[in-house]
Amino acid sequence: MHQNEIIAFNHELLAWFQQNGRDLPWRRTKNPYYIWVSEVMLQQTQVDTVKPYYDRFITDFATPEALADAPEQSVLKMWEGLGYYSRARNLQQGVREVVEKYDGKLPDDKKKLLELHGIGPYTAGALLSIAFGQPEPAIDGNVMRVMSRVFMIDADIAKAKSKKQFEEVVGKLIAEANPSAFNQALMDLGAMICRPKRPDCPNCPVRRQCKAYSARVQEKYPVKSRPKKATVRCYAIVLVQDQLGRYLIEQRTDSGLLAGFWQFPMVECETNSDLLPAAFRKLASVERLDFHYIHRFSHLVWDLTLYRVDQAIDLPAGVARKWVAVDEFERYPFPVPHLKVIDWLKNLRMNT
DNA sequence: AACACGGGGGC
DNA sequence: GCCCCAGTGTT
Structure with a gap:
């Protein structure tokens, strides 16, 4: 993609986001701890499922100290029905580390974030961009789907090694001026327009920059291998x-x-x-x-x-x-x- | 690099 | 039924 196309992509995406972006509870706060909680809950879990859990969680565990001091059983009870319960344990362990090492304040440093339990490449990128305004990619399944279509990337998104390719293209695209809006816009685009099945291409703000759409092969992407049977x-x-x-x-x-x-x-x-x-x-x-x-x-x-x-x-x-x-x-x-x-x-x- | 790890929602 | 989803830790 040429520089002028990159600028157009950013412009169209962010304008669309301003008009159509979702009003979500964790977008109404600047508290990095709350954003952290939301990002962990949103791992492998859809927005509508998360909302009530998020509200209850930040009410009962309003500060890192409150979560750090809570019995693990009460945290699990709060997470009951949300699934992937190791997320809750990892979050509490990570929060305890933040209270111990950083006086309860989440560091705005990539290396330090990645050292915290429960924070991997995605969550670090999300926190750095959304909570701290740094131009870091946050690559999840959603973003990989969008990028696989925009650039017709044939890498199997089920494979761990494929993520590197997506990091590279997002790294070139990301809006330095507003990385928070950029990353969240990609998430909303993936959820609302660039859906897994029957993407709504006619209403897509970046269809003119999308290679798969130009070739009318958007339904062929992303490439994803089947998991083995349960x-x-x-x-x-x-x-x-x-x-x-x-x-x-x-x-x-x-x-x-x-x-x-x-x-x-x-x-x-x-x-x-x-x-x-x-x-x-x-x-x-x-x-x-x-x-x-x-x-x-x-x-x-x-x-x-x-x-x-x-x-x-x-x-x-x-x-x-x-x-x-x-x-x-x-x-x-x-x-x-x-x-x-x-x-x-x-x-x-x-x-x- | 592969596997373990939950549950709900869309169609 | 099958597929999807804002991944991370362990081995």
Whole structure:
């Protein structure tokens, strides 16, 4: 792209953004900590999903010190349902580092930002441009899609090494005068116009600079290889009550999938089998309940069936467990599939 | 470089 | 159903 085209691209993009850019809660603040929170929540998560979480989060954890001092469980509870919970743990760890090392003030230095836990190339670029006005690219899937079309870049955006190409082109394009608006304009363009399917090219402010549009091949971009298929795991979810009517729940380990979350005990079953789980076979009373739920993670599928048993079955040792009343579930972070179980239980109670 | 890591929404 | 999404940490 020639210099005059670069200037035109910037001009058209920023003019469009001024007219059509979204009014988002985290665009109404200059507080780098709030912008940081929003950027972490927005990783792999869409704007409309994030909004209510963001509002609650900055209300309850209004300062870096407040988040640093909070129990991890309360942070996970706040993040409950948003997914990718390591983001929440990493954010809190990063914030604790900022409180320790930088007196609670986010550094405006790329190297220092990248040293913080939970801040990678994207978030560092977003913070440097949006919070600190520095001309740094912030390359995400959105920006890669836009640039793959504008420049007809054939690199597979699913591959890590492809990002370098996109950094280079954005680095040449980025508006030195207003990098914050530039990066956010690209994000809005990607979300509103340059969508994955059926991009709205006739309304695109930079269609005249877009190679794919000129060649009418915009739907061929971006090039992205398919991820491998998710594996399926079958579980029995165990409902067991004590004499006070409380339910047994357990805490997942502090690493791996849904680390630190609470759940009803889960026993893995044979896949594609109607056989009762082996752990249940010697019990006097086992009732299969009218609750079956398929939960899809990106890399894994849970096939869940709910059972009520009359006594605690043999469960693995070394796991934290508690008897908890239905009214007290809200104190604990649960993964969504187990929130569905809680909903089911509450409906059951209402109808009986 | 590949993999692990959640959940919701669009069509 | 399948694909998408404002990525980072670990190995």
